[in-house]
Amino acid sequence: xxxxxxxxxxxxxxxxxxxxxxxxxxxxxxxxxxxxxxxxxxxxxxxxxxxxxxxxxxxxxxxxxxxxxxxxxxxxxxxxxxxxxxxxxxxxxxxxxxxxxxxxxxxxxxxxxxxxxxxxxxxxxxxxxxxxxxxxxxxxxxxxxxxxxxxxxxxxxxxxxxxxxxxxxxxxxxxxxxxxxxxxxxxxxxxxxxxxxxxxxxxxxxxxxxxxxxxxxxxxxxxxxxxxxxxxxxxxxxxxxxxxxxxxxxxxxxxxxxxxxxxxxxxxxxxxxxxxxxxxxxxxxxxxxxxxxxxxxxxxxxxxxxxxxxxxxxxxxxxxxxxxxxxxxxxxxxxxxxxxxxxxxxxxxxxxxxxxxxxxxxxxxxxxxxxxxxxxxxxxxxxxxxxxxxxxxxxxxxxxxxxxxxxxxxxxxxxxxxxxxxxxxxxxxxxx
Amino acid sequence: xxxxxxxxxxxxxxxxxxxxxxxxxxxxxxxxxxxxxxxxxxxxxxxxxxxxxxxxxxxxxxxxxxxxxxxxxxxxxxxxxxxxxxxxxxxxxxxxxxxxxxxxxxxxxxxxxxxxxxxxxxxxxxxxxxx
Numbered sequence: 350x351x352x353x354x355x356x357x358x359x360x361x362x363x364x365x366x367x368x369x370x371x372x373x374x375x376x377x378x379x380x381x382x383x384x385x386x387x388x389x390x391x392x393x394x395x396x397x398x399x400x401x402x403x404x405x406x407x408x409x410x411x412x413x414x415x416x417x418x419x420x421x422x423x424x425x426x427x428x429x430x431x432x433x434x435x436x437x438x439x440x441x442x443x444x445x446x447x448x449x450x451x452x453x454x455x456x457x458x459x460x461x462x463x464x465x466x467x468x469x470x471x472x473x474x475x476x477x478x479x480x481x482x483x484x485x486x487x488x489x490x491x492x493x494x495x496x497x498x499x500x501x502x503x504x505x506x507x508x509x510x511x512x513x514x515x516x517x518x519x520x521x522x523x524x525x526x527x528x529x530x531x532x533x534x535x536x537x538x539x540x541x542x543x544x545x546x547x548x549x550x551x552x553x554x555x556x557x558x559x560x561x562x563x564x565x566x567x568x569x570x571x572x573x574x575x576x577x578x579x580x581x582x583x584x585x586x587x588x589x590x591x592x593x594x595x596x597x598x599x600x601x602x603x604x605x606x607x608x609x610x611x612x613x614x615x616x617x618x619x620x621x622x623x624x625x626x627x628x629x630x631x632x633x634x635x636x637x638x639x640x641x642x643x644x645x646x647x648x649x650x651x652x653x654x655x656x657x658x659x660x661x662x663x664x665x666x667x668x669x670x671x672x673x674x675x676x677x678x679x680x681x682x683x684x685x686x687x688x689x690x691x692x693x694x695x696x697x698x699x700x701x702x703x704x705x706x707x708x709x710x711x712x713x714x715x716x717x718x719x720x721x722x723x724x725x726x727x728x729x730x731x732x733x734x735x736x737x738x739x740x741x742x743x744x745x746x747x748x749x750x751x752x753x754x755x756x757x758x759x760x761x762x763x764x765x766x767x768x769x770x771x772x773x774x775x776x777x778x779x780x781x
Numbered sequence: 782x783x784x785x786x787x788x789x790x791x792x793x794x795x796x797x798x799x800x801x802x803x804x805x806x807x808x809x810x811x812x813x814x815x816x817x818x819x820x821x822x823x824x825x826x827x828x829x830x831x832x833x834x835x836x837x838x839x840x841x842x843x844x845x846x847x848x849x850x851x852x853x854x855x856x857x858x859x860x861x862x863x864x865x866x867x868x869x870x871x872x873x874x875x876x877x878x879x880x881x882x883x884x885x886x887x888x889x890x891x892x893x894x895x896x897x898x899x900x901x902x903x904x905x906x907x908x909x910x911x912x
């Protein structure tokens with residue numbers, strides 16, 4: 350078995366992995382990217398629409414243009430990467446086992462590991478739609494790969510379930526390729542992607558968005574012949590008698606993304622509610638020296654935010670290799686972050702008391718849209734550590750806050766911190 | 782709040798435009814009343830600008846793919862180097878669908894020049910090596 354030794358191994362060569370590797374290489378540490386596809390670049394390569402790069406480059410780029418800039422940087426820095434290489438296991442002592450068809454099974458011993466495996470789409474199995482299993486049922490990202498990379502059209506007439514951004518972008522893409530999109534069906538009473546996409550991908554082309562509806566049956570035995578959609582009530586139970594048949598030959602599912610953490614879980618790292626690993630304020634998982642960034646940690650709205658997070662993971666991995674690796678680490682005392690009223694989850698899950706002097710970047714999402722709000726951080730004695738006003742929140746927009754808890758005079762003995770998004774009291778409204 | 786401007790060749794009638802500048806998504810009413818543009822319903826300057834442009838001359842960056850010969854992949858993602866008038870998108874898409882290019886290609890290479898005399902080029906969105 351061929352063996353390698355590196356300072357930092359990066360699992361996944363997408364937008365997160367490449368950005369993290371660039372930071373590590375610039376610090377003159379040995380880095381190696383392990384990528385299972387036949388080229389580096391990841392899913393951003395198949396997102397051929399524009400709208401990327403406004404944060405990172407202050408210009409509007411397509412997905413491929415965005416990631417090409419990082420690929421070019423990685424190549425200029427001679428960052429090594431292995432393609433067609435599938436990681437099958439990593440251990441808490443940071444040994445990675447991977448396979449490819451040139452070298453067979455390989456072993457990589459690393460001082461630190463950066464997890465950047467991204468996420469994958471929920472499939473039909475995750476949402477239990479009854480019916481046969483005909484051809485013509487795909488996830489929106491699968492269809493995106495067929496249309497934009499491989500050059501195939503998976504069908505002619507479509508219904509898209511789920512109004513996430515990929516689903517809406519595919520609705521426009523397929524319309525541009527001469528296909529007919531009959532409807533985008535959304536179980537929530539509101540669109541789940543960005544308004545920009547609702548306007549430019551659906552309204553521009555007269556594609557109906559049917560909210561508070563879901564697909565309750567798929568028709569056809571060999572090939573999809575249509576779907577039944579039904580109205581749902583507030584509890585998402587279907588309303589009997591509201592069924593409508595829509596003829597189509599293809600059903601695309603855009604019903605959510607799950608961080609891909611099989612490797613992480615098997616290595617013994619703790620996984621949090623949304624499927625990403627539990628991390629501290631340094632993006633370090635519960636395994637020492639193993640960091641996570643990008644969509645494997647939490648699903649982001651924008652690749653720019655993935656890049657920013659990956660750079661942080663890279664810097665923290667450098668610090669770990671230079672200052673902590675091989676040294677005895679005592680038990681860390683940590684503050685636990687929890688999701689309160691109208692908060693779906695919060696990252697980081699843990700804050701090291703030793704890092705209270707540092708600025709901490711919190712990211713979280715709300716459960717439901719709301720207006721005129723207050724974001725509050727409370728300690729375990731219900732003391733408000735921080736608060737700020739917010740005009741509008743929506744689950745599809747991640748909220749990011751940078752806070753220095755020492756400056757906010759947090760009680761150092763505090764064990765937990767809860768974030769909540771609550772309606773603004775009257776007094777505050779008058780201040781506006 | 783309403784603002785008035787005089788512009789030549791304004792479209793007739795009115796449009797209710799959902800603003801995409803921020804998540805608030807204001808519904809902005811734009812109306813041409815005897816050659817004067819009335820814009821109402823926006824809550825910021827950028828929203829007003831956006832609604833005016835959407836009414837007067839809506840444009841979009843076009844992103845699609847083009848066939849490639851001898852490429853590592855069969856398609857190359859492409860885009861227009863400037864926004865295209867919305868009513869010219871369809872014919873531009875058809876033109877690109879019929880075109881073909883050859884690898885190797887570098888990001889930014891012009892693949893179709895000055896389409897329909899609009900001073901718009903179709904450029905490659907990534908590098909593509911030969912097979």
